[in-house]
Amino acid sequence: MGFSYDWDREIATCRPEYYKWEQWLFLKMLENGMAYRRESFVNWCEKCQTVLANEQVEQDKCWRCSQPVRQKKLWQWFFRITDFAEDLLVHCDKLPGWPEKVTVMQKNWIGKSVGSELRFRVAGMDEEIEVFTTRPDTVFGATFMCLAPEHPLVETLCRGTDQEQAVAAFVEKVAAQERSLEGLEKYEKEGVFTGRYCINPATGEEIPIYTANFVLMGYGTGAIMSVPCGDQRDFDFARKYHLEIRVVVQPEGETLDPDIMETAYTGPGIMVNSGRFNGMDNDTAMEAITDWLAEQGRGKKAVSFRLRDWGISRQRYWGTPIPVIHCPDCGVVPVPEQDLPIVLPEDVNLMEKGGSPLPFLEDFKQTTCPACGREDARRDTDTMDTFVESSWYYLRYCSPRYEQGMFDPDAVQYWAPVDQYIGGVEHAVLHLLYSRYFMRVLHHFGMIDFKEPFTRLLTQGMVCKETMTCPEHGYLFPEQAKKTKEDAYVCTRCGKDVEVGRVIKMSKSKKNVVDPNELMETYGADVTRLFCLFAAPPERDLEWSEDGVEGSNRFVNRVWRLALACMDTIDTRQVTRYTGPAGDLKNPDAKALYIKTHQTIHKVTADIDESFHFNTAIAAVMELVNALYTIDLDTADVETKAVVLAAMDSMVLLLSPIIPHFCEEVFEKMGGQGSVLEQPWPKQRNDSLETDEALVVVQVNGKLRSRFSVAADTDESVIKEMALADEKIVRHIQDQPVKKIILINKKQILVNIVV
RNA sequence: GCCGAAGUGGUGGAAUUGGUAGACACGCUAGACUUAGGAUCUAGUCCCGCAAGGGGUGGAGGUUCAAGUCCUCUCUUCGGUACCA
Numbered sequence: 001m002g003f004s005y006d007w008d009r010e011i012a013t014c015r016p017e018y019y020k021w022e023q024w025l026f027l028k029m030l031e032n033g034m035a036y037r038r039e040s041f042v043n044w045c046e047k048c049q050t051v052l053a054n055e056q057v058e059q060d061k062c063w064r065c066s067q068p069v070r071q072k073k074l075w076q077w078f079f080r081i082t083d084f085a086e087d088l089l090v091h092c093d094k095l096p097g098w099p100e101k102v103t104v105m106q107k108n109w110i111g112k113s114v115g116s117e118l119r120f121r122v123a124g125m126d127e128e129i130e131v132f133t134t135r136p137d138t139v140f141g142a143t144f145m146c147l148a149p150e151h152p153l154v155e156t157l158c159r160g161t162d163q164e165q166a167v168a169a170f171v172e173k174v175a176a177q178e179r180s181l182e183g184l185e186k187y188e189k190e191g192v193f194t195g196r197y198c199i200n201p202a203t204g205e206e207i208p209i210y211t212a213n214f215v216l217m218g219y220g221t222g223a224i225m226s227v228p229c230g231d232q233r234d235f236d237f238a239r240k241y242h243l244e245i246r247v248v249v250q251p252e253g254e255t256l257d258p259d260i261m262e263t264a265y266t267g268p269g270i271m272v273n274s275g276r277f278n279g280m281d282n283d284t285a286m287e288a289i290t291d292w293l294a295e296q297g298r299g300k301k302a303v304s305f306r307l308r309d310w311g312i313s314r315q316r317y318w319g320t321p322i323p324v325i326h327c328p329d330c331g332v333v334p335v336p337e338q339d340l341p342i343v344l345p346e347d348v349n350l351m352e353k354g355g356s357p358l359p360f361l362e363d364f365k366q367t368t369c370p371a372c373g374r375e376d377a378r379r380d381t382d383t384m385d386t387f388v389e390s391s392w393y394y395l396r397y398c399s400p401r402y403e404q405g406m407f408d409p410d411a412v413q414y415w416a417p418v419d420q421y422i423g424g425v426e427h428a429v430l431h432l433l434y435s436r437y438f439m440r441v442l443h444h445f446g447m448i449d450f451k452e453p454f455t456r457l458l459t460q461g462m463v464c465k466e467t468m469t470c471p472e473h474g475y476l477f478p479e480q481a482k483k484t485k486e487d488a489y490v491c492t493r494c495g496k497d498v499e500v501g502r503v504i505k506m507s508k509s510k511k512n513v514v515d516p517n518e519l520m521e522t523y524g525a526d527v528t529r530l531f532c533l534f535a536a537p538p539e540r541d542l543e544w545s546e547d548g549v550e551g552s553n554r555f556v557n558r559v560w561r562l563a564l565a566c567m568d569t570i571d572t573r574q575v576t577r578y579t580g581p582a583g584d585l586k587n588p589d590a591k592a593l594y595i596k597t598h599q600t601i602h603k604v605t606a607d608i609d610e611s612f613h614f615n616t617a618i619a620a621v622m623e624l625v626n627a628l629y630t631i632d633l634d635t636a637d638v639e640t641k642a643v644v645l646a647a648m649d650s651m652v653l654l655l656s657p658i659i660p661h662f663c664e665e666v667f668e669k670m671g672g673q674g675s676v677l678e679q680p681w682p683k684q685r686n687d688s689l690e691t692d693e694a695l696v697v698v699q700v701n702g703k704l705r706s707r708f709s710v711a712a713d714t715d716e717s718v719i720k721e722m723a724l725a726d727e728k729i730v731r732h733i734q735d736q737p738v739k740k741i742i743l744i745n746k747k748q749i750l751v752n753i754v755v
Numbered sequence: 756g757c758c759g760a761a762g763u764g765g766u767g768g769a770a771u772u773g774g775u776a777g778a779c780a781c782g783c784u785a786g787a788c789u790u791a792g793g794a795u796c797u798a799g800u801c802c803c804g805c806a807a808g809g810g811g812u813g814g815a816g817g818u819u820c821a822a823g824u825c826c827u828c829u830c831u832u833c834g835g836u837a838c839c840a
Contacts, residue, residue: 042838053838101759105835108758218837307837314838386840426834428759461761462834504833534780535767541760541833548767548781550793555780561795616769619779626779629796697775702821704775742774742820750774754820 001516002525002660009400013389018396019320020341021406022388025441027323027334034080034441037332040218040311041150044072050355051315060176064353071175076313077322077382081437085110085305087451088436097456099539102428109429111306116290118225118299120145120198123206127153129198132220132304135230137285139202139293140274141248142225143238145209146191148217149174154194157209161195167211174213189214189237200225201298202275202289212237218308228264229256235264248273249282310434312385317348317356319383327369327377336370342379356381390431391438394418394453412448421454424462425539432457458612461541465512467501470494475511503543514544526659527553533614533658555622556662559651562628563666566648569633570641572671577645582688590640593627595691597647600624601684604654614658621654650682698723699752700732716743723751 011018029035043052045062051074056063081088089110092103115134122129129145147154149171158167170192191212200207214233215224228238228245238245245258249269256265271280277289293299313322321342323335335342345364348357358364358381369377392406398415399408417439423431432454439453468476470491481489481498489498506513519528531552536542578585578594585591600620607617628647631640648670656663656676667676690712696719698706706728710719720741723729736755744750 051838054836055839105759109836111758311837316838385838387837390840424834425760427840429835430837431840464833502832537768540768542767545767545781551780554794557794615767616779619769622779695775699775699821702774702819707775740820744774744821746774747771748775750821752774752820 001520001529009397011393011396011400013386013393014318016341016343017401017403018393019389021396022320022384022392023323023335023340023342024337025392025406026384027337027340028445029079029441030324030334032445034083034444035077035312036080037075037077039073040076040078041071042074042076042315043069045069048353048355050351050353068176071177074313074315076311077384078309078311079437081310081434082305082307084437084440085112085307087440088307088433091436091452095452095457098454099457099459102425102432102457102459105428106433109307109433112303113306114301114303116286116293116299117221117302118201118293119297120201120225122153122157122209123197123199125157125196127156129153129209129223130221131223131225132302133225135227135286136290136293136299137271137277137282138227138230138248139200139225139289140271140277141227141229141246142200142202142207143228143244143246144207144226145198146212146215146224146226146234146237147194147209148215148222149211149213150217151211151215151222153223154211157194157196163193163195166192167194170211177213189233189240191237191241193241201293201296208243210237210241219306220304229258229261230264230266232264232266235261246273310385310387310437312388313382314385315356315381316383317344317350317358319386320344320388321358322380322382322384324380325367325369325377326380327372327374329374330369330371333369333371333377339370344383356383358383387431387434391434392442394421394435395442395448406442406447409447416448417450417452418454420456420458422458422460425459426462428459458538460538461536462505463542463544464503464505465514465544466503467510467512469499469501471496471499475509477511478514505541506544519546519549523549523553524661526662527556530556530618530659534618535615537611537613537615555625556659558625558629559655559662559666562625563648563669565633566644567669569636570645572645575638575641575645577649578639578642579646581685585639585643587637587639589631590637590643592691593631593640593647594643595688596624596627597643597650598684598688601650601654601682602689605681605684608657617654618658621651624651652676653679653682694749696723696749696751698726698729699750700729701754702752705729705732710749716745719743719749720751723753729753 013019026035043054043057044050045052045065045067047065047067048062052062052069057069060069061067062069089107089112092107095103113134115132116136118131118133118136118139120129120131121127129147131145133139147157154167154171158164189212191210194209194211196209197206198209199205214237215222226234226237227248228234228243229247230249235245237243245261247256247258247261247265248271249265250256250272251265251267251269269282271277271282271285274285274289277285280288290299290301294301321344323340323342325333325335327333345358345361348361351357365378365381367377367379368375395407395412395416399411402408402411435453436451439448440451442448443451465478468478468481468489470476470481470493472494473480473491476491476498480492482492483489489500490496491498504510504512516528519531523531527549531549534552535548582591582594582598585594600623603620604617607613607620624647628644628651631644633641633644636644652663652666652670652672653676656667656679660677664676667679672679692712693709694712694714696708696710697704698708706723706726708722708726710722720743723741724733724738733753733755738753738755740754742752742754744752
C-alpha cells in the first residue's frame with residue numbers, strides 16, 4: 001500500500017528486551033507505593049479451574065462448560081491510578097487536540113463527585129461505619145444503613161445475632177452474582193437485616209443495618225446511608241422491606257406524604273424534619289449540616305471518584321511475569337534489578353481450559369529468596385494485564401534498542417509526546433486513560449518532562465461487514481460463501497444455505513474480514529488507497545463494500561489522460577505556468593479555472609490538515625479535474641494553457657499523499673525535477689480565491705423562490721431592490737405587504753423577504 | 756442500566772458560526788463514438804406532479820424571518836462498561 005514505516009524501529013512487546021523495562025518500572029512503582037497488593041474478587045469457574053473475563057460469563061454461567069461462576073477472592077496487584085484521578089480529570093479540559101467525545105467519556109469514567117464522609121457508630125459495639133454521600137442535606141432522612149455483602153464489618157455485625165445464618169446465606173448468594181456497576185442492574189435489589197443497628201449522627205436514633213446486593217465494595221466506602229425519600233433505589237428497598245420513609249426535603253409549595261409517595265423526590269426544596277435546619281433550602285443545608293457534623297467529629301467534606309485502582313494481575317500465561325518472589329519468612333520480595341528480565345518460559349503445555357500453566361511449572365516457580373536465601377521461595381505466577389504494555393510502547397519507538405533503561409531520555413526529549421495518535425474509538429477510555437496515567441508515573445519519577453502522551457488524537461471508525469454462518473462449517477470467510485441467483489448465499493464447501501448475520505466490526509474470530517491484496521492485484525496500491533480514503537471520513541464506521549472502486553480507477557485514468565493531452569498540446573518551451581494574481585488574467589475561462597485551482601488548494605489543505613477528511617479533499621480535486629475537462633486544449637490561447645499548467649501542477653501535488661506512486665509518474669512525465677514527494681506543498685493565493693460575480697438566492701417567507709447573479713461589489717440596498725423587482729418574487733408576493741427584508745452575505749448572498 | 760456516538764436519495768457520503776439540502780462518486784436511464792464494450796464522451800437521475808407547485812434529512816413537538824444543524828421527548832443501530840485487547 002506504500003506505507004512509510006521505519007522498520008528499523010520495530011518492536012515487539014512480548015520480547016524480554018521490551019518487557020524487562022516494564023518489570024523494572026513495576027519494581028520502581030512497588031518501591032514507591034504506587035503498586036500494591038490486596039485481595040479482590042474474580043469470576044471463578046470451579047470446573048475449569050480458571051478465572052473468567054466478564055464477557056466469558058454468560059447468565060452467571062461459564063461460557064465453556066456452563067457451570068455456575070462464583071466470585072473468588074484472590075491476592076492481586078494494583079496500580080494506584082486513583083492517586084492521579086484529579087489530575088487526569090483536570091487535564092481532560094487541556095487536550096484541545098482530542099475529540100471532545102473522548103474527554104467526556106474519560107471525565108465520566110473518572111466520575112468525580114463532591115459530598116461528605118459521615119461516620120455512624122454501631123449501637124452496642126465499638127465499631128464505626130463510614131459512608132460517602134453526595135446528599136449530606138438528607139442525613140435526617142437516613143432511616144437505615146446498607147453495607148456491601150463483601151464489607152468487612154458484615155460478618156462482625158451479624159455474629160451472635162439470630163440473623164447470622166440468613167446473612168451468611170445472602171452473602172453466598174451474592175457471590176454468584178456479577179459484582180460490577182453493570183451487573184447491578186441485572187439483579188433485583190434485595191438485602192438482609194444484619195441484626196444490628198447504628199446511630200444516625202444527626203437524629204441520634206438507632207437505624208437498622210442491612211447488607212444489600214446493590215451496594216458495591218469497590219465504590220465509595222462500600223456502605224451507604226439510605227434515604228428513601230431522596231433516592232429511588234433506597235425508596236424501592238424501603239417499600240420492599242417496610243422500612244420507614246421520612247421526608248426531609250420538600251419541593252416548594254407541596255407537601256409530600258410518605259405513605260402515598262410513589263417515587264423518591266430528588267429535586268431541590270425546603271428542609272423539614274431536620275431539627276435546627278428546618279426551613280433552610282437544601283442547597284445551603286448541605287454545607288451547614290456537614291459543618292455541624294464536622295464540629296462533632298462525625299463527618300467532613302469529601303470527594304469520591306468512580307475510578308478504581310487498576311488491577312493488573314492476570315492468572316494467564318501470555319503476559320509479562322510480575323517480578324516478585326514470595327518467601328515464607330520475608331513475605332513479598334522484589335526481584336533484584338540485576339536479575340531482570342524474568343522471562344516467560346516458552347516450553348509449556350498450554351492448558352485446554354484457558355488457565356495458566358505457570359503455577360504448575362516447578363522450574364519457573366521455585367527460586368531462592370533474594371533477601372534471606374531460603375530455597376523454598378516461589379515466584380509470583382501472575383502476569384500483567386497487556387494494557388501495561390500498550391501504555392508506553394510509543395516511547396520505546398524513540399530508542400527501540402536502548403539497553404540502559406526504558407528509553408533514551410534524549411531521544412524521548414526529541415520525539416515525544418506523540419504529535420498525532422490514531423486509534424479506534426473503542427479505546428476511548430481504558431487504553432487512553434492508562435497511557436495518560438503512565439506518563440504521569442514517569443513524570444513523577446522525573447523521567448520525562450510532560451504528562452500527556454498524545455497531543456492530537458484521531459479516533460477512527462471501525463470497518464464493519466456482515467457475518468456469514470454455515471450450519472455445518474460455522475463462520476465463513478466472505479470467499480467461502482457463493483452468491484446465488486436469488487441474492488442468497490451458499491457455502492462453497494457443502495452447498496448449504498448460509499445465514500447472513502448482522503453488520504459488525506471486522507474480526508478474525510467472526511471471519512467477516514476482507515483482504516486488501518485482492519483489490520491491490522486488480523487495481524494496484526494507489527487505486528486501493530484512493531478508494532479507501534474516498535469512502536468515508538476516518539472517524540466514521542464504514543460498512544465495507546467494493547461498489548465504487550471502479551470509480552476510483554476511472555478517476556485515476558481521467559487524470560492520466562489529462563496529463564497526456566497537456567503534453568500533446570502544450571509546448572512547455574513556449575508556455576510557462578501562470579503564478580500571478582487572478583485579476584491580471586484577461587480570458588474569463590482561464591480566470592475561472594485559476595480561481596478554481598486556488599480554491600481547491602485551499603480546501604484540500606484545510607481538509608487534510610485540520611481533520612484528515614480525505615474524502616472531501618478528493619472530491620474537491622475531482623471538481624478541479626472536471627473543470628479542466630471543460631477546456632478545449634486544441635483551441636485554447638496561451639494564457640489559458642499557462643493556467644492549465646498551473647492547475648495540473650497543483651493537482652498532482654494535492655493528490656500526491658493519496659496516490660503517491662501515480663503522482664510520481666505524472667510529475668516526471670510533465671517535466672518535474674526530482675521526486676514529487678520532495679516538492680513543497682502548494683499554497684493558495686489569497687487574492688485569487690473569489691470570483692467577480694456573486695449568486696443571490698431569494699426567499700419569500702423562508703422558501704426559495706428565485707436566484708440571480710450580481711457583481712460581487714454590488715451594494716446591499718441595490719440587491720434588495722433587484723430581489724423585490726424579480727419577476728418570480730413579484731408573483732409570490734402579489735399584493736401582500738412586505739414586513740421585513742433580511743440579507744445575509746456570507747458564503748453566498750441570501751435575501752429573505754417576509755410578507 | 757450507565758457513558759459516548761450514529762441515523763440525510765437506490766448506495767457511499769457532502770453541507771464553517773442556523774442561511775440554496777443532496778457537493779463528489781457509485782448505480783441506473785437515454786444517446787454518441789465503436790467490429791466490440793465491463794473503454795470513453797454527452798445528457799438526465801431526492802419524491803409526487805404535464806406544469807405551476809407541493810413534500811422531504813429515523814419519529815413527534817418546539818424556538819426562529821430561516822432548522823440536517825439549536826431545545827424537549829422518543830425509536831433504532833453501534834462502541835465502551837474496568838479480566839477481549
